[in-house]
Amino acid sequence: MSNSRFSTIAFFLGSSALSLIFLARSVLAEELPKLQNLDLFKLNGFLSQGYIKTNKNNFFGHSNDSGSLDFREIGLTASLRPSPKLQLSGQLLHRRAGEGSNGGIHIDFGFLDYNFANTPAAEIGIRLGRMKNPFGFYNDTRDVPFTRPSILLPQSIYFDRTRNLALASDGIQVYGESRADWGNITVQFGAAFPQVDGHDTEISVLRSLQHRGDLKTKLSYIGRILYEQADGKLRLAISGAQANVGYSPGYNDTLLNGSFRFSPLILSAQYNAERWSITSEYALRHLAWKDFGNHAAFQQSFTGESFYLQGVYRFYPNWEAVLRYDLLFTNRKDRSGKKFSASTGYLYPAHNYYAKDITVGLRWNITPAIMLSTEYHRINGTAWLSPLDNPDMSHTGKNWNLFAVQASYRF
Amino acid sequence: MGFFSYWLRGILFLTLLVTFSFAGNALSFDGSVEVITHPGVNSNYLSKNLLRSIFGMRLRTWQDGLPVRVFVLPDDAPLHSTFTKQKLNIFPYQLRSAWDRMVYSGTGQAPFVVHTEEEMRARIASTPGAIGYLSGSMINDSVQVVHIDE
Numbered sequence: 346m347s348n349s350r351f352s353t354i355a356f357f358l359g360s361s362a363l364s365l366i367f368l369a370r371s372v373l374a375e376e377l378p379k380l381q382n383l384d385l386f387k388l389n390g391f392l393s394q395g396y397i398k399t400n401k402n403n404f405f406g407h408s409n410d411s412g413s414l415d416f417r418e419i420g421l422t423a424s425l426r427p428s429p430k431l432q433l434s435g436q437l438l439h440r441r442a443g444e445g446s447n448g449g450i451h452i453d454f455g456f457l458d459y460n461f462a463n464t465p466a467a468e469i470g471i472r473l474g475r476m477k478n479p480f481g482f483y484n485d486t487r488d489v490p491f492t493r494p495s496i497l498l499p500q501s502i503y504f505d506r507t508r509n510l511a512l513a514s515d516g517i518q519v520y521g522e523s524r525a526d527w528g529n530i531t532v533q534f535g536a537a538f539p540q541v542d543g544h545d546t547e548i549s550v551l552r553s554l555q556h557r558g559d560l561k562t563k564l565s566y567i568g569r570i571l572y573e574q575a576d577g578k579l580r581l582a583i584s585g586a587q588a589n590v591g592y593s594p595g596y597n598d599t600l601l602n603g604s605f606r607f608s609p610l611i612l613s614a615q616y617n618a619e620r621w622s623i624t625s626e627y628a629l630r631h632l633a634w635k636d637f638g639n640h641a642a643f644q645q646s647f648t649g650e651s652f653y654l655q656g657v658y659r660f661y662p663n664w665e666a667v668l669r670y671d672l673l674f675t676n677r678k679d680r681s682g683k684k685f686s687a688s689t690g691y692l693y694p695a696h697n698y699y700a701k702d703i704t705v706g707l708r709w710n711i712t713p714a715i716m717l718s719t720e721y722h723r724i725n726g727t728a729w730l731s732p733l734d735n736p737d738m739s740h741t742g743k744n745w746n747l748f749a750v751q752a753s754y755r756f
Numbered sequence: 757m758g759f760f761s762y763w764l765r766g767i768l769f770l771t772l773l774v775t776f777s778f779a780g781n782a783l784s785f786d787g788s789v790e791v792i793t794h795p796g797v798n799s800n801y802l803s804k805n806l807l808r809s810i811f812g813m814r815l816r817t818w819q820d821g822l823p824v825r826v827f828v829l830p831d832d833a834p835l836h837s838t839f840t841k842q843k844l845n846i847f848p849y850q851l852r853s854a855w856d857r858m859v860y861s862g863t864g865q866a867p868f869v870v871h872t873e874e875e876m877r878a879r880i881a882s883t884p885g886a887i888g889y890l891s892g893s894m895i896n897d898s899v900q901v902v903h904i905d906e
Binding site for chain 1: 805806808809814815816817821823830831832845846847849850852853854856857859860861862863864865866
């Protein structure tokens with residue numbers, strides 16, 4: 346079976362899951378009025394509007410001018426559990442965030458979950474369709490404002506610049522959980538096709554939008570092992586993935602039938618106390634291009650490094666403060682970016698190869714359904730800036746500030 | 757840098773405002789809280805870990821195969837806070853994070869939310885497989901009290 350066909354099938358499965366949910370809902374409502382009050386069907390949603398202002402560079406739209414309102418997230422999440430063993434889940438997402446996400450409605454996930462066994466000591470199951478990639482602590486729910494510790498997730502790991510490749514994939518996932526007095530261990534492993542459409546992936550893999558060919562998705566692997574103490578105080582995780590992307594050259598193309606491989610490894614740790622939580626994640630991100638032909642930029646491989654340390658302090662009921670230091674090196678063997686800058690004949694500045702971000706923020710849960718948040722970033726370097734919002738990466742500002750405010754609602 | 761200093765002043769002002777206007781406002785309930793189930797649920801006692809699996813929405817059925825239906829009060833209800841801390845030994849925000857992770861990744865479902873203790877008692881008495889909690893003074897014969905092993 347060809348990759349694209351498999352991907353089409355997975356996408357079809359995802360959309361069928363969604364339509365099945367709505368269909369089954371109406372059938373159940375008519376046929377089984379008694380079951381209706383058991384609410385086998387659940388509908389949730391969220392809505393957010395953000396404002397971003399920077400003093401240099403653009404983030405999520407033209408934030409550098411008068412500020413950008415081009416940051417909006419709207420999601421509709423549905424699930425149907427006709428029996429304890431079977432669940433159908435789906436989420437539709439509309440997201441605007443600068444040039445990288447410019448609207449439209451996408452199937453964020455849509456899959457069928459079959460739970461073979463679920464006892465007090467363990468569970469095991471399988472999922473089929475489009476699933477969020479189990480990646481670090483936050484990727485699974487990265488577009489839901491209420492699940493994020495801050496308006497923007499730490500960009501060193503949860504890139505908004507290149508998000509589609511890590512976001513969700515179409516395929517199969519097996520999962521299992523062991524539950525004991527000393528804690529729970531949850532394991533997820535998936536074989537799936539990542540999403541490679543969208544300009545953000547194209548510009549990251551091919552470095553420009555000028556190439557004539559197309560990216561094509563290839564079979565990829567992802568897995569996460571998560572340990573949680575029984576009282577949830579300590580949480581530890583290790584996630585790894587191998588995302589594969591191919592290239593089909595266009596007519597008269599200068600690039601050959603090459604391939605790109607992204608292999609991240611993430612270590613995650615969190616400690617939760619009543620008034621505060623400390624979270625830290627460290628990632629090694631290996632990137633490799635091969636067989637694109639005789640171009641220096643497409644014959645290399647290097648490893649990037651990401652790290653953040655974050656503290657959340659719940660200083661008053663429904664109020665939270667967050668403080669974070671976030672660090673990104675595009676190439677861990679060139680942390681200063683000087684070799685990179687020299688290799689471009691000093692056309693691109695060294696600070697395009699790193700980013701150090703200190704963030705302070707405040708969040709107010711006005712009610713369980715309404716949240717207001719604000720944050721300020723002091724950033725040195727531009728490694729996670731999107732070239733789509735900043736077309737001329739040779740003229741980015743090295744030291745810059747970002748201010749953000751966001752209002753969110755959910756039901 | 758202009759907007760940063762304004763921002764910082766704004767935050768400082770807000771923080772002071774909040775601290776003064778709400779200081780001393782205790783948000784916990786000081787009576788006793790009991791775990792209750794539908795009378796048909798075949799368990800008179802549960803271990804703390806099992807209770808955490810149930811309210812964490814990880815366990816989907818009772819031993820006899822009946823689906824577990826979890827009922828809770830809103831996140832900001834004082835009794836909810838007392839229940840999570842006393843009976844589960846976790847904090848309400850941890851429970852909320854766990855539910856959100858399941859709901860918004862499609863891997864689970866959130867519990868049913870009721871708004872008063874009367875509603876909690878009525879829903880649990882009428883829903884097979886239901887589990888929830890009530891303050892001691894609200895308990896009557898329509899529901900079954902479950903003992904939790906420490």
